[in-house]
Amino acid sequence: MTTETHGHPIFSWPPKPREIATVLFGFPGLLWPWPALYLAVAVLQWWAIGASVFEGDVSPIAFVELFAVNLLALVTFVLAFHYFLYVRRTQGLKYKYSRQWPEKHNRRFIYANELLEGVFLSCGSAVGVWTVYTFALLWMYHNQMLPGAGTDTNLFWSAVTFLLFPFWANVHFYFTHRWLHGRVLGKFHRVHHKAKDISPWSGLSMHPVEHLIYFSAVPIFVLIVPTHPVLMIYFMVASALGPTTLHHGFAAIKLGKGRTMMTDHYHHYLHHQFGQANFGATNLVPLDLWLKTDYQTMQQRKSKAPVEGLETT
Ligand SMILES: [Zn+2]
Ligand SMILES: [Zn+2]
Incomplete structure (x- = not known):
């Protein structure tokens, strides 16, 4: 089903320029289509409310406006996937990892409904935390408390931070995710x-x-790395919308006229199936491979000796 590899061409040695170019400019890649879309959303948010918070408007109304634009972005993005793939089912089970559709009645979920629980937690707590972090960081920019406080940060450095963040986000996700599988969290x-x-x-x-x-990846990054405020908003948008592209449940999306877009997230699908393996969101930084927590290695180890804690939490 999957075409995903365990390693990542970015880390191949000797370097493979053609593969690296594909990672950067491919469809999908590090620039297109999702990052370009997230950047467009971030620019719109900056224009709608972000710039005025950056300039010092930290009124409750400004917070509510920021919450509203975040909510609008999230609902529009997630609904697009949900509507076409799960309501209209435009491609049926084609490329779907599982033959099942989300459970409608299960007491494990809030309102006994998987979909409603997802909507409730996403639109409430997730948008709330996203908004609080963005609002607080814009206030810190205004008060010159962050290294990227000047909006004149040079373009080359902005391009570097734009490309650097996904690698940091992968590392942050892997280690915090392992922590979340521990006894305390x-x-x-x-x-x-x-x-x-x-x-x-x-x-x-x-x-x-x-x-x-999960969202702390952005504040930690901008506290250390000088980052243009619009890029900070972009990192928050990418963190908020990215999980949809990681969880929609299909290896590829049919675009019409026989064209498909690979959206492979089989790595994370296996994590939901089997629990204590595949902690990385993607293999952009193949920490699962390097730290031997990828599903294949865990299975091989399991076949030799029972692996304690390989539970489907
Ligand atoms: Zn997990
Ligand atoms: Zn997940």
Whole structure:
């Protein structure tokens, strides 16, 4: 089903220029289509409300406006996947990892409904944490408390931070995710793992504590790396919308006229199926391979000796 490899061409040695170019400019790649779309959303948000918060408007109305534009972006994006893939089912089960559709009645979920729980947690807690972090960081920019406070940060450096963030986000996700599978935080992460057969609304279906941890990748990054405020908003948008592209449950999306777009996230699908393996969101930084927590290695180890804790939490 999957075409995903365990390594990543970016880290191949000797370097493979053609593969690296594909990672950068491919469809999908590090620039197109999702990052370009997220950047467009970030620019619109900056224009709608971000710039005035950056200039010092930290009134409750400005916060509500920021919450509203975040909510609008999230609902529009997730609904597009949900409507075409799960309501109209435009491609049926073609490329779907599981033959199942989300459960409609199961008491494990809030309102006994998987979809409603995903909508509730995404639109409430996730958008709330996303908004609080963005609002607080814009206030810090205004008060010259961040290294990228000047909006005149040079273009070359902005391009570097634009490309650097996905690598950092991968590393942050891997280690915080392993932490979330530990004894202390496991009870919070269990909320995200209720969904075995993932769907678009599963992406941000997390406990509020996990939202605080998950979105912290952006504040940590901009506290250390000088970042243009519009790029900070872009990183937040990418963090908020990205989980949908990781959880919609299809290896590829049919675009019409026989064209398909690979959207492979089999790596994370297996994580939802089997629990203690594949902690990385993607293999952009193949930490699962390097730290031997990828599903294949875990299975090989399991076949030699029982692996404790390989539970489907
Ligand atoms: Zn997990
Ligand atoms: Zn997940």
